Amino acid sequence: MMTKTLLIGTLLGVALLGASVWAEETAAPAAAAPTVATPAVAAPAEGFLPGDTNGDGIIDATEAQKAAEMRLAKMKAHLAKLFERADTNKDGVLSAEESAKLEEQLKQNNPKILEFIQQLDTNKDWKIDDQESVAAIEKIKANIQKQNEIILKRYDENKDGKLTGAELENAKKGADQMKSRVQERWQERKADRPARQGGMKKEKAQE
Ligand SMILES: [Ca+2]
Numbered sequence: 001m002m003t004k005t006l007l008i009g010t011l012l013g014v015a016l017l018g019a020s021v022w023a024e025e026t027a028a029p030a031a032a033a034p035t036v037a038t039p040a041v042a043a044p045a046e047g048f049l050p051g052d053t054n055g056d057g058i059i060d061a062t063e064a065q066k067a068a069e070m071r072l073a074k075m076k077a078h079l080a081k082l083f084e085r086a087d088t089n090k091d092g093v094l095s096a097e098e099s100a101k102l103e104e105q106l107k108q109n110n111p112k113i114l115e116f117i118q119q120l121d122t123n124k125d126w127k128i129d130d131q132e133s134v135a136a137i138e139k140i141k142a143n144i145q146k147q148n149e150i151i152l153k154r155y156d157e158n159k160d161g162k163l164t165g166a167e168l169e170n171a172k173k174g175a176d177q178m179k180s181r182v183q184e185r186w187q188e189r190k191a192d193r194p195a196r197q198g199g200m201k202k203e204k205a206q207e
């Protein structure tokens, strides 16, 4: 059994993938594709959790549906770019070789994204078709539900199924700490690949 904290970390980390990680990964294309634009990735401006539009610390069914759809749309856009880049002979499919190369690249740069893609792309063609999309929305919503449960278990002191007053404050603090930790991890990762990131930044600055 994983500890509660670790689980929260993992889930919040995955939730935060919705913003920073997608931006990060998309901003670091291979040198061969400098023209790929970074999509406008909305920062989770609303509540302290991405998707929590009313800021009550819980992602209800309506919020979850919207959050899942958004996350899937981002994921599809991101995957389409990865696909295009990986499809070196431009025949619209990834050969075993192209596929292996992309997998290896993601494994090194962003294993969490790879894991997420592999969970959703069940027929392993590096595309999310309609059927996979339906399943993906359900999977993302189930993750959100799990996240709600963990947050309530940890912060809902009076067990009324809501976070109010000090409960909400504590949950916010917890989320902030988790965000800093996630960001620190990203800084560390950036530091591990200064050439690529530095190169990209300079290119961007000159545009
Ligand atoms: Ca909410």
Ligand SMILES: [Ca+2]
Pocket (backbone or CB within 6 Å): 121, 122, 123, 124, 125, 126, 127, 128, 129, 132
């Ligand atoms: Ca697929």
Ligand SMILES: [Ca+2]
Pocket (backbone or CB within 6 Å): 155, 156, 157, 158, 159, 160, 161, 162, 163, 164, 167
């Ligand atoms: Ca409560």
